[in-house]
Amino acid sequence: MPELAINGGSPVRPQGYPAWPVWDERDLAAVEAVVRSGNWGGFPEPGPNAASFEEAFTTYQGARFGILMANGTVTMEVALKALGIGWGDEVVVPALTFAATAYAPMAAGALPVIVDVTQETWTIDPDLVEAAITERTRAIVPVHLGQQMADMDRIMDIARKHALAVIEDCAHAHGQQWKGRGAGCIGDFGSFSHQSSKILTAGEGGTLLTNDEALARRAHSIIDCGRPKDPDEKDYTFGANYRLGELHAALLAVAMERFPHQVAERAENAEHFEELVGQVPGVRIMPHDPRITRWSFYNYILAIDPDAFGGATNEVVCEALGAEGVPGEVQYPPMSRYDLFQPSLSQLPVAVEFADRLDPAKMSFPVAEAAGLRESIYFQENTFRAGRQGVEDAVEALAKIQRHANELTVRDS
């Protein structure tokens, strides 16, 4: 008789986990009010709901200025453009992240220079950042991946030493704080995504945070077809329409009201999860960096040792977890596996011009490759919104799969 649910055994958690996004009458009322107002779009920029969300999120995260726009990809493109970064420039990004982190420099015309992540945190390796700097380097884009934050002390030191800009990719890090400062408020810009699965969502959307008034004004201008944002400013900035509509902005303003409670709930349950899951044979949890002073995350990421799972990779273990009723996913392959870097597919001028440097066959990121292709499991945010029992079931599912690893099908990664 098989034990694992993927082979017909009984699942550990047949009832599953709470749905995302969370919504109630307040969301319906907010959307209805926008519909009735007839003011659906994002022009004039920012609209009233956009301005109110920008104010609330900026205050919560601890920045001076917030600019709401279409998504968390164009945020980074706009940030680079606002900083004057484009053709001929190099931007250092990590090898383990969503494609958007490297797409944004390419869309701005710059070359993404990809470096590996550290084994301890799976965030960008500061030593490799420093080694990658050339006279063309203009910016670093650290990604705060999962429950981790990139080492912002080291990144900011390197940036200051080499006069580089820093754009924090905070798509996973709404609510996180580093030594009391909000994620996205430490570098020149912080970029947030409000896409469907993210923990502060309206289905789509993105926010840029900055403490620099001139950069904020320029970013507003770039997303609003270049319109000047200073009454004394006469010249148009080169821009296009990246505005977000008021229906989405209204949903974000309501989501913001629930957000602090959800952050605290996930953090509390994740602490319990960490105490238990680290005891499962073949599971490695990352050190909890004490410099992260408010813990908030989109996914909780851990590593499995495939040898302890009968040779099965993260992909196979995640399928088995899904069958047990637990939302574990293999989120990102290493950057070298993204089609984005195949010039014949993207046809972006920067990719064609620098085809040699963006050739996946010539890339080597041992840590990101092991993580993405064999080891990483991303537990979804709702694992941590089902009380202590929810995380205990998730741990039991993983432990059960490990105990019965002989039932798993081993495939090549």
Ligand SMILES: Cc1ncc(COP(=O)(O)O)c(C=O)c1O
């Ligand atoms: C690390 C990271 N950066 C950027 C993005 C892009 O955000 P969006 O989907 O809103 O464009 C995502 C979203 O998936 C992400 O996970």
